[in-house]
Amino acid sequence: MGRKGAETRDRLLDATQELVEAGGYFGAGLNQVIAVSGAPRGSLYFHFPEGKDQLVGESVRRAGHAVGAAMEDLAASGASAAEFAEGVLRRLGDRLEESGWRKGCPVATVALEMAATSDALQRACHEVYTSWQAALRARLDDREDADDLAVTVLAMIEGALLLAKAHRSREPLDRVARQIATLLR
Amino acid sequence: MGRKGAETRDRLLDATQELVEAGGYFGAGLNQVIAVSGAPRGSLYFHFPEGKDQLVGESVRRAGHAVGAAMEDLAASGASAAEFAEGVLRRLGDRLEESGWRKGCPVATVALEMAATSDALQRACHEVYTSWQAALRARLDDREDADDLAVTVLAMIEGALLLAKAHRSREPLDRVARQIATLLR
DNA sequence: AAAAATATGTAGACCGATCTATTTAGGAGT
DNA sequence: ACTCCTAAATAGATCGGTCTACATATTTTT
Numbered sequence A, B: 001m002g003r004k005g006a007e008t009r010d011r012l013l014d015a016t017q018e019l020v021e022a023g024g025y026f027g028a029g030l031n032q033v034i035a036v037s038g039a040p041r042g043s044l045y046f047h048f049p050e051g052k053d054q055l056v057g058e059s060v061r062r063a064g065h066a067v068g069a070a071m072e073d074l075a076a077s078g079a080s081a082a083e084f085a086e087g088v089l090r091r092l093g094d095r096l097e098e099s100g101w102r103k104g105c106p107v108a109t110v111a112l113e114m115a116a117t118s119d120a121l122q123r124a125c126h127e128v129y130t131s132w133q134a135a136l137r138a139r140l141d142d143r144e145d146a147d148d149l150a151v152t153v154l155a156m157i158e159g160a161l162l163l164a165k166a167h168r169s170r171e172p173l174d175r176v177a178r179q180i181a182t183l184l185r
Numbered sequence C: 001a002a003a004a005a006t007a008t009g010t011a012g013a014c015c016g017a018t019c020t021a022t023t024t025a026g027g028a029g030t
Numbered sequence D: 001a002c003t004c005c006t007a008a009a010t011a012g013a014t015c016g017g018t019c020t021a022c023a024t025a026t027t028t029t030t
Helices: A003-027 A030-037 A041-047 A052-076 A081-098 A108-114 A119-138 A146-167 A171-184 B003-027 B030-037 B041-047 B052-076 B081-098 B108-114 B119-138 B146-167 B171-184
Strands: none
Touching: A003 A030, A003 A041, A003 A052, A003 A108, A003 B003, A003 B108, A030 A041, A030 A052, A052 A081, A052 A119, A081 A146, A081 A171, A108 A119, A108 A146, A108 B003, A108 B108, A108 B146, A119 A146, A119 B146, A146 A171, A146 B108, A146 B119, A146 B146, A146 B171, A171 B146, A171 B171, B003 B030, B003 B041, B003 B052, B003 B108, B030 B041, B030 B052, B052 B081, B052 B119, B081 B146, B081 B171, B108 B119, B108 B146, B119 B146, B146 B171
8 A cells, every 4th residue: 555545545434433423333434435535436436445434443443442552651651540640531521622513432432333233343343341340440450449440440440431422521531530539449 | 103104123133233333333234224124214204203213212222112111021930139240240141142242232322332422322221220220229228239230240240241242252251240249249 | 866667545427226305186084 | 164284206316335446565577
């Protein structure tokens, strides 16, 4: 794949992620993806010959890796488990508010919409959540109930992001952050 | 509104809720709503003259009240806060698994899809979540940080339902239920 | 190094299906 | 009798997807 081709492919994934975060799988029409990315229709099916499911699936996985990398950064800075979880939550909250309550979790909407109907997309969401959970788990090695805690903290983060988007307010994020600190103390 | 009319209206809302839970706002096409409910197209726009947004909005609110009523039942049985939260979580989990991972939270998917783009639907979701939060808050009056806890427990429930659907597994529900008990001890 | 050949990527017209919504007419319920 | 409600045809927009012609790189051959 040449330089130009890779750029187009990236722009398509960027646009898809943007639209998927704002409106989910069905909210991201391919016409909009094309309009936002500036790429022509033909390029879309050249780079993603299996169509929309492939495009959205790769977008979800790529976003998952990006968040995972951000988690690694935080972990490398030597934060405690509580600081770590609060840091993840604050970053995602900033992003949500700055985007006008459009960009929440890049996985959640697709998971809720498609888990029951598309095996391929369910698998993509499943894998991303599993990797995030493992990253959290790695910060909790000293805890007896580390597995429970990792799942729970992830659920708290996802739930807080959902409520913040629904209320269009940071309040749920701040309240949940405090309770995560309590739980991990 | 006559007897027959009310029945048709209810069937339309039932079908809408069913389809919205499985696939969200965009996943619930009006053609499917008509097919599942058995009601003709004309009846849909007779009962919901403002179209799809009104239909989905009323469906979300109705589902919110149903869950709220179930919460009242549990509360009336004199359960502790932890038992209460666990009961809500178990009921929703049963429903999710029995439906083949289709029926999760009847509000979450719409909230994530539409909060950024539809004021009317954002408001509907906002109000339902606020009422659930109040019901939880009422069970936590003795706690110092009752407001934080109510939001947090709701976030944990919503997050657990999301992860359970994404993984197609009860495991997140069980793990989070244990941690709710810890948090509320 | 120039030219020909091949691979890579772009551009957009076009397709059938499906979407939400409107309209008009008449049947059913009370 | 008269309102309430149903029934289906239809509209126009948009959906995801296909196709063909063309442009641009990249390699191969001379």
